[in-house]
Amino acid sequence: xxxxxxxxxxxxxxAPRLAALGTEDKNACLAAMxxxxxxxxxxxxxxxxxxxxxxRGRLSASMIDRLTLDEKRIRGMADGxxxxxxxxxxxxxxLESFERPNGLSISKVSVPLGVVGIxxxxxPNVTSDAAALCFKSGNVxxxxxxxxxxxxxxxxxxxxxGAAEPYGLADAVCxxxxxxxxxxxxxxxxxxxxxxxxxxxRGGAGLIKACxxxxxxxxxxxxxxxxxxxxxxxxxxxxxxxxxDNAKTQRPSVCNAEEVLLVSRDVAADFLPLLSARLxxxxxxxxxxxxxxxxxxxxARIISGTPAGPGDFDTEFLDYKLAVGVVAxxxxxxxxxxxxxxxxxxxxxxxxxEAAEYFLNAVDSAAVYHNxxxxxxxxxxxxLGCEIGISTQKLHARGPMGLRELTSYKxxxxxxxxxR
Amino acid sequence: xxxxxxxxxxxxxxAPRLAALGTEDKNACLAAMxxxxxxxxxxxxxxxxxxxxxxRGRLSASMIDRLTLDEKRIRGMADGxxxxxxxxxxxxxxLESFERPNGLSISKVSVPLGVVGIxxxxxPNVTSDAAALCFKSGNVxxxxxxxxxxxxxxxxxxxxxGAAEPYGLADAVCxxxxxxxxxxxxxxxxxxxxxxxxxxxRGGAGLIKACxxxxxxxxxxxxxxxxxxxxxxxxxxxxxxxxxDNAKTQRPSVCNAEEVLLVSRDVAADFLPLLSARLxxxxxxxxxxxxxxxxxxxxARIISGTPAGPGDFDTEFLDYKLAVGVVAxxxxxxxxxxxxxxxxxxxxxxxxxEAAEYFLNAVDSAAVYHNxxxxxxxxxxxxLGCEIGISTQKLHARGPMGLRELTSYKxxxxxxxxxR
Numbered sequence: 043x044x045x046x047x048x049x050x051x052x053x054x055x056x057a058p059r060l061a062a063l064g065t066e067d068k069n070a071c072l073a074a075m076x077x078x079x080x081x082x083x084x085x086x087x088x089x090x091x092x093x094x095x096x097x098r099g100r101l102s103a104s105m106i107d108r109l110t111l112d113e114k115r116i117r118g119m120a121d122g123x124x125x126x127x128x129x130x131x132x133x134x135x136x137l138e139s140f141e142r143p144n145g146l147s148i149s150k151v152s153v154p155l156g157v158v159g160i161x162x163x164x165x166p167n168v169t170s171d172a173a174a175l176c177f178k179s180g181n182v183x184x185x186x187x188x189x190x191x192x193x194x195x196x197x198x199x200x201x202x203x204g205a206a207e208p209y210g211l212a213d214a215v216c217x218x219x220x221x222x223x224x225x226x227x228x229x230x231x232x233x234x235x236x237x238x239x240x241x242x243x244r245g246g247a248g249l250i251k252a253c254x255x256x257x258x259x260x261x262x263x264x265x266x267x268x269x270x271x272x273x274x275x276x277x278x279x280x281x282x283x284x285x286x287d288n289a290k291t292q293r294p295s296v297c298n299a300e301e302v303l304l305v306s307r308d309v310a311a312d313f314l315p316l317l318s319a320r321l322x323x324x325x326x327x328x329x330x331x332x333x334x335x336x337x338x339x340x341x342a343r344i345i346s347g348t349p350a351g352p353g354d355f356d357t358e359f360l361d362y363k364l365a366v367g368v369v370a371x372x373x374x375x376x377x378x379x380x381x382x383x384x385x386x387x388x389x390x391x392x393x394x395x396e397a398a399e400y401f402l403n404a405v406d407s408a409a410v411y412h413n414x415x416x417x418x419x420x421x422x423x424x425x426l427g428c429e430i431g432i433s434t435q436k437l438h439a440r441g442p443m444g445l446r447e448l449t450s451y452k453x454x455x456x457x458x459x460x461x462r
Numbered sequence: 463x464x465x466x467x468x469x470x471x472x473x474x475x476x477a478p479r480l481a482a483l484g485t486e487d488k489n490a491c492l493a494a495m496x497x498x499x500x501x502x503x504x505x506x507x508x509x510x511x512x513x514x515x516x517x518r519g520r521l522s523a524s525m526i527d528r529l530t531l532d533e534k535r536i537r538g539m540a541d542g543x544x545x546x547x548x549x550x551x552x553x554x555x556x557l558e559s560f561e562r563p564n565g566l567s568i569s570k571v572s573v574p575l576g577v578v579g580i581x582x583x584x585x586p587n588v589t590s591d592a593a594a595l596c597f598k599s600g601n602v603x604x605x606x607x608x609x610x611x612x613x614x615x616x617x618x619x620x621x622x623x624g625a626a627e628p629y630g631l632a633d634a635v636c637x638x639x640x641x642x643x644x645x646x647x648x649x650x651x652x653x654x655x656x657x658x659x660x661x662x663x664r665g666g667a668g669l670i671k672a673c674x675x676x677x678x679x680x681x682x683x684x685x686x687x688x689x690x691x692x693x694x695x696x697x698x699x700x701x702x703x704x705x706x707d708n709a710k711t712q713r714p715s716v717c718n719a720e721e722v723l724l725v726s727r728d729v730a731a732d733f734l735p736l737l738s739a740r741l742x743x744x745x746x747x748x749x750x751x752x753x754x755x756x757x758x759x760x761x762a763r764i765i766s767g768t769p770a771g772p773g774d775f776d777t778e779f780l781d782y783k784l785a786v787g788v789v790a791x792x793x794x795x796x797x798x799x800x801x802x803x804x805x806x807x808x809x810x811x812x813x814x815x816e817a818a819e820y821f822l823n824a825v826d827s828a829a830v831y832h833n834x835x836x837x838x839x840x841x842x843x844x845x846l847g848c849e850i851g852i853s854t855q856k857l858h859a860r861g862p863m864g865l866r867e868l869t870s871y872k873x874x875x876x877x878x879x880x881x882r
Contacts, residue, residue, distance in 0.1 A: 058800065058824065142845060146834055155856050156826070235674070239856050254655070258675050260857045281879040288881035380478065402874050404478065406576065414566055414877025423882070424873070425562060436575050436659050436870035437680045438858040450856035453844070454822050457834025459701035461708035462843070 045221040046230040050157075050237045053182045056213035057156050061180045065131040067209060068178060072127035074205035075177075076120040079170060082201040083116045089197035090166065097190050101164070109164045109191055119170040119198075122428075126174040129427045132445040133180045147456045152449045154180030156239035159231050160430075161186045161253060163245040166194035172244070173202050173215045175430045179448035184238060185217045186231055188245075189224040232257035244431055247358065262438060264431035267297035267386035268358050269416040272375040272401065274392030275308035281413060282313070282391040283320045286364075288415040289389070290321065290333055295360045297432060298387050298419040302355055302365045304375045305341070310368045314344045321364065331362045340368035355382050372397045376404045383407055386434050387416040408434060408441035465641040466650040470577075470657045473602045476633035477576050481600045485551040487629060488598060492547035494625035495597075496540040499590060502621040503536045509617035510586065517610050521584070524715075529584045529611055539590040539618075542848075546594040549847045552865040553600045567876045572869045574600030576659035579651050580850075581606045581673060583665040586614040592664070593622050593635045595850050599868035604658060605637045606651055608665075609644040652677040662863075664851055667778065682858060684851035687717035687806035688778050689836040692795040692821065694812030695728035701833060702733070702811040703740045706784075708835040709809070710741065710753055715780045717852060718807050718839040722775055722785045724795045725761070730788045734764045741784065751782045760788035775802050792817045796824045803827055806854050807836040828854060828861035 043051075063071075079086070090111040097106055132152060139149040158181045162168045169185055176183035187195040195217060203212040220227040232241060232253065241261045243253040253261050271289055273282045289300035305313055321333035335347035336354050347366070354365045355378075369375045372390065379388050389411035390401040398412045409419040419441060421429025426444030433439045439447035483491075499506070510531040517526055552572060559569040578601045580592045589605055596603035607615035615637060623632040640647040652661060652673065661681045663673040673681050691709055693702045709720035725733055741753035755767035756774050767786070774785045775798075789795045792810065799808050809831035810821040818832040829839040839861060841849025846864030853859045859867035 058826070061826070062824065140845065142843070146838060148844060153826070255678050260680070260855060262857075278879070284879060284881050292882055398876075402876075404482065406478065406481070406573070407872065409873040409875055411875045412877065414875055414880045415882055417882040418566060418875060418880070419873075423562070424568060425560065435680060437682075440870050441873050450860055452827065453829040453839075453861050455829055455831045455834055455838060456818075456822075457832065459698070459704060460834040460838070461704050462712055462835055462837040 044226070044230060046218050046227045049216050049218060050184065050231070050234050052213045053157050053184050053216045054237045056211060057154070057182045060177070060182055060211055060214045061133075061154050063180070063209065063211065068131065068180075069127045071206055071209050071211065072123050072174060072177060074208075075170075075174065075202045076123040076127075078201040078205040079116060079120045079123070079198065082197070083113060085201070086111060086116055086194065086197045087113075089193040093191055093193045101190060105164055105190075109166065109194070111166055111194060115167060119167050122167075122171055123174040126178050126428055129178065129445055131178070132449050137451055144460050145458060146460055149454045150451050151454050152446075153452050155448060155450050157182045157184060157237060158448065159184045159186065159234070159238045159241040159259065161228060161231065161241065161243045161245070161249065163188040163249060164190045166191045166198060168244055169195045169198045169217075170202065172430060173199070175428060175445060175448060177214055179445045181448055182214050183216065184231060185215070186220075186228055187217070189220065192219060229256070232259060235259055242431055262431070262433055262443070263435040264433055264443075265297050266358055266384045266434060267299070267432075268301045268356065268382060268384045269298060269386055270302045270304060270379050270383060270388040271300050271416065272304040272369070272372070272379070272388070272390045273306060273309065273313055274372055274390055274394060274397050275306040276394040276397065277309065277391040278393055279313055279316060283316060285389065285391055285413070285415050286317065287320055289417055290364050291325070291330075291362065292417055294362055297358075298416050299360070300364065300416055301357065301359055302367070302382065304367050304369050304378060306372075306375075307340075307368050307370055310341065311344055314341060314366070317366070318345045318347075334363045336363060336365045338367040341366045358384070372401055376401060379405050379407075384434055386432065387411065387419040389414065389416050408432065464646070464650060466638050466647045469636050469638060470604065470651070470654050472633045473577050473604050473636045474657045476631060477574070477602045480597070480602055480631055480634045481553075481574050483600070483629065483631065488551065488600070489547045491626055491629050491631065492543050492594060492597060494628075495590075495594065495622045496543040496547075498621040498625040499536060499540045499543070499618065502617070503533060505621070506531060506536055506614060506617045507533075509613040513611055513613045521610060525584055525610075529586065529614070531586055531614060535587060539587050542587075542591055543594040546598050546848055546865075549598065549865055551598070552869050557871055564880050565878060566880055569874045570871050571874050572866075573872050575868060575870050577602045577604060577657060578868065579604045579606065579654070579658045579661040579679065581648060581651065581661065581663045581665070581669065583608040583669060584610045586611045586618060588664055589615045589618045589637075590622065592850060593619070595848060595865060595868060597634055599865045601868055602634050603636065604651060605635070606640075606648055607637070609640065612639060649676070652679060655679055662851055682851070682853050682863070683855040684853055684863075685717045686778055686804045686854060687719070687852075688721045688776065688802060688804045689718060689806055690722045690724060690799050690803060690808040691720050691836065692724040692789070692792070692799070692808070692810045693726060693729065693733055694792055694810055694814060694817050695726040696814040696817065697729065697811040698813055699733055699736060703736060705809065705811055705833070705835050706737065707740055709837055710784050711745070711750075711782065712837055714782055717778075718836050719780070720784065720836055721777065721779055722787070722802065724787050724789050724798060726792075726795075727760075727788050727790055730761065731764055734761060734786070737786070738765045738767075754783045756783060756785045758787040761786045778804070792821055796821060799825050799827075804854055806852065807831065807839040809834065809836050828852065
């Protein structure tokens with residue numbers, strides 16, 4: 043049996059023990075994990091230095107930045123664990139209960155999913171975030187970090203496991219070190235039906251696609267966001283500019299950033315010059331990176347910019363680039379979004395309540411906005427307290443996934459000898 | 463493009479139109495579908511006669527019985543559609559709503575899944591059942607019947623589509639006739655990510671395994687049930703016998719029937735002779751099929767029966783067969799179930815509240831029972847009014863899936879220009 047196979051068996055075996063652990067013990071163990079991380083900062087930093095040294099010259103500067111830990115980031119990881127400990131326990135809740143005419147009493151009770159696999163890339167902090175969210179929701183996690191972050195993640199998980207040891211639950215946090223190769227370990231995790239209950243990939247579009255297409259374990263599709271803002275014929279221009287500016291430039295590298303702007307033909311000639319002034323001229327004048335405007339034929343007749351090529355309205359730029367198109371009205375905007383959106387977050391800016399309701403109903407995305415930035419699609423901003431990812435699929439959970447979305451339920455049926 | 467590919471595109475295109483249809487129109491259309499089926503009974507019967515003739519000699523008698531329709535069964539199908547029409551509309555419900563400190567108003571609203579693929583076998587009535595459940599929940603269905611039932615299903619869907627035509631929604635009910643071959647059509651359906659939102663296989667263990675392992679479209683694992691009854695040391699013997707008899711013999715061919723009996727060592731010597739008398743002697747005397755008892759070593763020392771072979775405690779017999787084992791106590795029963803159950807439905811019979819609570823908590827199945835037959839795991843019996851299947855996985859839905867389990871949700875966010 044491979045190392046991965048042995049780890050998966052230990053994870054499965056730990057699942058019922060963790061599921062049986064009470065809220066107080068879970069919180070105490072999470073607090074011990076946070077202390078353990080803070081106390082072991084030196085070990086983490088020295089492992090991380092090795093990862094960073096090995097990555098130099100091979101990874102881009104921004105990837106190395108994601109990989110690099112310092113004291114402050116480690117404190118942030120420890121604080122993150124304490125924040126999760128402070129959230130309400132999502133398991134053991136009676137979600138519904140009813141009595142049937144035959145006297146059967148039926149309760150629907152929240153339970154952990156069981157064993158949750160997390161495949162991620164080079165951010166070492168995902169290790170403690172995911173471990174804490176899974177632990178609090180009663181789930182054993184099997185972490186599969188990218189090979190670039192392996193030493194850092196091994197050091198972090200060792201500290202977390204040490205803190206769970208006194209509870210007999212070191213195996214509540216498992217890591218696939220990929221002794222037999224990173225790809226082989228990932229493949230084994232994706233094939234581990236019966237041992238792993240759900241797989242959550244966290245990372246770029248390529249990783250997510252590979253998991254969705256290859257995993258036999260049920261997989262939650264997260265992340266990729268081609269988010270739209272539609273400026274309606276009755277939009278408040280100043281509000282529209284604020285929303286677009288925020289959705290595009292506040293943090294362009296994230297999935298809830300805007301990638302496409304659609305403008306109603308009624309107002310395009312008036313609005314687009316304002317857009318160009320705000321996203322290019324004003325930003326340049328302020329010493330900020332101007333946004334590259336990638337224009338369809340009609341927009342290009344109104345303002346200057348890069349002519350849109352095939353695929354530009356289907357690209358998650360994650361950069362200071364915005365595809366801009368002109369549409370007839372809200373109906374054409376909805377059709378465009380249906381054809382090009384990744385169903386993450388899409389927004390209409392309008393003062394027309396009818397157009398707004400039409401858009402909110404007809405756009406089939408995890409989050410639909412009227413007069414607010416798409417950047418709010420986030421577990422913290424939605425008040426979930428945390429998130430393990432943002433689901434762009436429709437099964438199980440949609441949008442930001444917090445602790446509750448890491449649970450399933452079971453029906454508990456109590457009878458007095460009833461038969462059918 | 464294949465015929466299947468064209469059908470899938472039509473299905474996708476119909477999804478937003480069906481999602482926008484109001485409750486009254488949906489119900490009126492369902493009533494028209496029921497009338498259309500009843501009025502077209504002759505066409506269905508003649509298509510069905512061809513299917514049955516082609517199946518003779520090739521399929522078993524019980525398979526041919528499942529395949530065969532008569533006036534009464536067609537009336538039952540039409541009535542089933544009307545029952546679904548009478549259920550509450552599961553979409554458009556505000557599941558939650560809250561306001562954030564920044565003034566954003568967020569509602570979580572139930573929405574259809576979109577396009578639901580159903581792969582099934584030779585029961586033609588699944589065609590109208592699944593179509594009605596999907597339609598009521600605002601989902602376009604893409605039906606892939608087994609090749610044995612193809613003519614019957616084509617006749618049924620033609621009548622359903624005809625009834626939906628006046629609403630511009632004939633494509634709300636699509637059927638894959640498999641012009642390019644039944645397997646090729648199924649494979650194309652399983653690969654149709656982006657066009658199909660979820661796949662629900664309905665049928666035997668082989669079909670379900672093939673879907674779960676091969677589908678790139680998210681798939682809900684349904685059905686297979688290796689259900690256990692555990693007779694505790696403090697069980698009421700008479701209640702235990704009633705429950706076991708019901709769970710095993712009332713309808714042995716279904717997934718919520720009992721396949722394994724575990725008996726506490728404390729009472730095995732007293733209880734097993736009563737079991738043998740009830741399930742074998744009394745049934746034989748009444749002219750009913752006796753239940754074959756397949757015994758582990760310890761049970762075989764107490765009563766006569768077939769010695770259990772390897773795999774007998776991991777088999778869904780769907781027949782008058784029951785694997786019987788002796789365990790030390792409720793803890794060993796729970797461990798046995800963890801190792802052998804398909805996580806469908808498992809029961810403890812006991813008068814000891816502590817043992818009952820331990821079992822209900824520790825057994826990780828969709829439905830866990832205290833003192834009632836496992837046969838109650840059913841959408842109708844749980845009060846859902848209907849069911850599209852019984853999920854044995856933990857993502858999305860668990861246990862009986864009714865209309866509500868055919869929905870997802872989206873977050874509707876209303877603002878006044880908020881940015882982050």
